[in-house]
Amino acid sequence: MPQGTLRVLARKVTRSVTGCIPLLRVGMIIKGLDRPPLAPAIMRGTPLLRTAPFPMDYRKPSDRKSMHSRIVQELGMQIVSGRFKPDDKLPAEALLCEEYAVSRPVLREATRVLVAKGLVYSRPRVGTVVKPRREWHMLDPDVLHWLMQSSPQNEFFSLLTSVRSIIEPAAAALAAQFATDEDIASIGEAYQRMEAAPTPEALLQPDLDFHSRIADATHNDLLANLCNMLSVAIAEALKHSNQRPNLHELALPRHKAILTAIENRDALGARHATLVQLDDARSALNVVLGTDPS
Numbered sequence: 651m652p653q654g655t656l657r658v659l660a661r662k663v664t665r666s667v668t669g670c671i672p673l674l675r676v677g678m679i680i681k682g683l684d685r686p687p688l689a690p691a692i693m694r695g696t697p698l699l700r701t702a703p704f705p706m707d708y709r710k711p712s713d714r715k716s717m718h719s720r721i722v723q724e725l726g727m728q729i730v731s732g733r734f735k736p737d738d739k740l741p742a743e744a745l746l747c748e749e750y751a752v753s754r755p756v757l758r759e760a761t762r763v764l765v766a767k768g769l770v771y772s773r774p775r776v777g778t779v780v781k782p783r784r785e786w787h788m789l790d791p792d793v794l795h796w797l798m799q800s801s802p803q804n805e806f807f808s809l810l811t812s813v814r815s816i817i818e819p820a821a822a823a824l825a826a827q828f829a830t831d832e833d834i835a836s837i838g839e840a841y842q843r844m845e846a847a848p849t850p851e852a853l854l855q856p857d858l859d860f861h862s863r864i865a866d867a868t869h870n871d872l873l874a875n876l877c878n879m880l881s882v883a884i885a886e887a888l889k890h891s892n893q894r895p896n897l898h899e900l901a902l903p904r905h906k907a908i909l910t911a912i913e914n915r916d917a918l919g920a921r922h923a924t925l926v927q928l929d930d931a932r933s934a935l936n937v938v939l940g941t942d943p944s
Contacts, residue, residue, distance in 0.1 A: 726793070727799065731799075736780050742777065743777075794879075804935075810884070822864055824868035825865075828867065829869075840857075843856035844856040853892055854888055854892065864908070891938060900934070904926055907926070
């Protein structure tokens with residue numbers, strides 16, 4: 651084909667691309683050139699659209715979730731539950747690829763997630779090995795969820811309440827010292843919603859808000875973030891403890907005592923009131939789970 655004809659066709663193609671002529675058709679029209687024109691060269695100045703990936707939920711992947719999330723969830727659960735113990739090697743790549751019917755890149759991406767959560771390390775000619783339990787990122791929401799699912803409830807909630815008894819009284823004392831008037835009003839608003847909650851289910855979110863707002867009122871970002879990372883486990887504990895009889899009569903006065911101490915800028919009183927409330931929460935869990943020693 652004469653070069654002049656080629657140049658004419660190329661100009662026509664360039665003008666027509668914005669009219670939705672498929673690029674495959676474009677390549678066919680100018681067949682005979684060294685290479686088909688590239689879209690960025692034709693549509694110069696048009697930005698490429700990029701879609702940010704949604705964060706994966708590795709706790710309860712549905713059947714429609716990717717195999718990547720399913721592999722992370724299942725291997726994570728098997729590690730945390732003790733199916734694979736520290737220093738154990740996970741099955742070879744070839745076996746896992748066959749089991750899940752996935753390619754090596756998909757499996758390796760799932761392995762990188764487990765590495766990021768501190769559960770395993772992966773090395774060439776060694777494989778993927780489970781790390782010691784003390785190196786796991788226990789406050790990672792997924793790891794914490796798997797731990798809840800794989801542990802006896804009474805044992806996990808006892809562990810959680812012990813941690814809360816260290817953190818939350820200190821947070822309440824700091825809130826009494828550093829909370830602004832707006833912070834105190836926000837904590838009070840959460841408490842009012844607790845009072846108005848007609849059912850244990852309706853009480854859950856105001857209860858969580860009450861405790862998270864106390865943490866925020868410390869104006870200590872590290873402490874607030876630590877409390878926030880425990881929120882998944884605390885929510886699970888509250889779902890159980892809030893099922894006890896006479897919930898409002900027993901729980902609300904203890905929360906009110908915390909609020910009153912913070913309002914009065916009484917750090918020692920806020921600390922003590924929080925310890926009393928957490929002791930009551932422990933008793934409530936024992937009653938609901940049937941582990942009450944009395």
